[in-house]
Amino acid sequence: MNSLKELLEKVKQIFENEPFIFEPRELYTPIDYTLSLGGKRIRPVLLMAGCEMFGGDINQVKDAALGIETFHNFTLLHDDLMDKSPIRRGQPTVYRKWNENTAILSGDTMFALAWRYFLRQSHPALQDILNTFNETAIGVCEGQQYDMNFETRNDVSIAEYMEMIRLKTAILLAGALKIGAQYANAPESDIQHLYDFGIHIGLAFQLQDDLLDAFGDVKVFGKQTGTDISDNKKTYLYLKALELADEQQRDTLQQLFATTPANPEEKIRTVLGIYQDLDVRNTVENIVNEEFAIALNELDAIHVDPKNKATLNELANTLLGRKV
């Protein structure tokens, strides 16, 4: 069993040893740029940890690890274009550094490259493994569509929001774990527990991200706070606040979330004030804790030696910013 740190080092090596530049260079330079920027590399680590947990060899899944991370970066590349996000990991996004067509076509090619990596290694259950990957990919696209739909809808329910983040964020974490377990020929029932562990960690992680965007310390969070509010993102916090608000607070929230002032500080302050009055932070922190607890229960339920679960336990705690 490799520790979290060892798996991260392994993933780093895999990416350093893989060439990403081919001809035509106009197509592959943005791909190399995207895949070399780093990021937390959570998904390949999950995939490897899911494999090792059931006695699999991580050398067997290094191409799948490359594949899942390449797919993830493809979705970020296209999402940044669709959301018109200028910065990713502290650097200009591809559509800004190059142009929109480059972002479209390099993204498409990255999706195909992800498949190239997945197809490099054989496995008796390859068709099942590829199905897991592909159904995950379709779900991620559906999640992004729901997210875009929500921008123009004023009647989004909390249940719909949870379904959106399940698709957009959680299933890729869960899918990575499942693929790792499939490579290690894990039993179906254990795979299901591991998948559900991934789903609930993913939900907790996204809700925590919503919290940090509103209440986080810029120095710790590493990015600007209040951006969800200034971007009028209908996060769990906003939807929960609407649910708890009196008529006047609801009117204020809805009016503010229909404006995009050049200087959003006053708006952010007002919204955060309402969140505070309604104790939204505590409410959402409780949901994060609940999801985290469900996740750990699922991990507990898997029939392997508890020491095989150590890396995933560590990863779950690290993801949620908890000391282990």
Next chain:
Amino acid sequence: MNSLKELLEKVKQIFENEPFIFEPRELYTPIDYTLSLGGKRIRPVLLMAGCEMFGGDINQVKDAALGIETFHNFTLLHDDLMDKSPIRRGQPTVYRKWNENTAILSGDTMFALAWRYFLRQSHPALQDILNTFNETAIGVCEGQQYDMNFETRNDVSIAEYMEMIRLKTAILLAGALKIGAQYANAPESDIQHLYDFGIHIGLAFQLQDDLLDAFGDVKVFGKQTGTDISDNKKTYLYLKALELADEQQRDTLQQLFATTPANPEEKIRTVLGIYQDLDVRNTVENIVNEEFAIALNELDAIHVDPKNKATLNELANTLLGRKV
């Protein structure tokens, strides 16, 4: 052995029986729109014909046929967005009828749907088959990038143009044939001949399309002529004309291909006049005939009963607008 007409009917039925609308409808309605507009359905027919030729059963490849056509339509959808083409098959393109983000995300989803279809059926050589599909997909992306590069380059050679259309057009026809043959467990050497048949038919088809755009009868061609000239497309005709031109003709061509007049009729007339003076039409018609002859030689070289080649022979002639 099914005739061309029978295979086309079969493909039509497959598309009619497959549901394309799921939730969220905003994502799947443009996909249904794209896949229901029809088109010539050449690639799924090639895939089925490639399979039947070696004694395979077309029911074994109906999902692969769906997959290859879905992939092709995905590339058209994204190409139309990148090229800002307003019309496809007489109807508004997806980015025009909806918007750019819809075109990006519905396209991405179509690529994943193509994989869903390919993954629905098992085969002992599935990994090889999927590799053929995926390497073809990567090549098509590379071809599109070269095509975009050529827009801003003034030193494109004829060899580079041929490589671009090989990637952008020919390899998908060849790949469809190869996949069909792989399902039927055809021998490697025959698969290579079949693939090369597809490559040369594809090259002939694209060069013929260049010719028709310049010299075709609008009523027969079914679309406006002269668009490559008004769009400053560096087709084989243009590159060959540059090669044959004297200094004055070259200057005129290069100057005209650096302008986009609101009313391009005068420009089209001048360019066609130069093509005529240089006998470019005849020169390119000869290349089409050569590529067609090479293709038929490759078909001849395949070790199956000649009557198993009848459908592909018919399809090749039909594609090139020749009476059989």
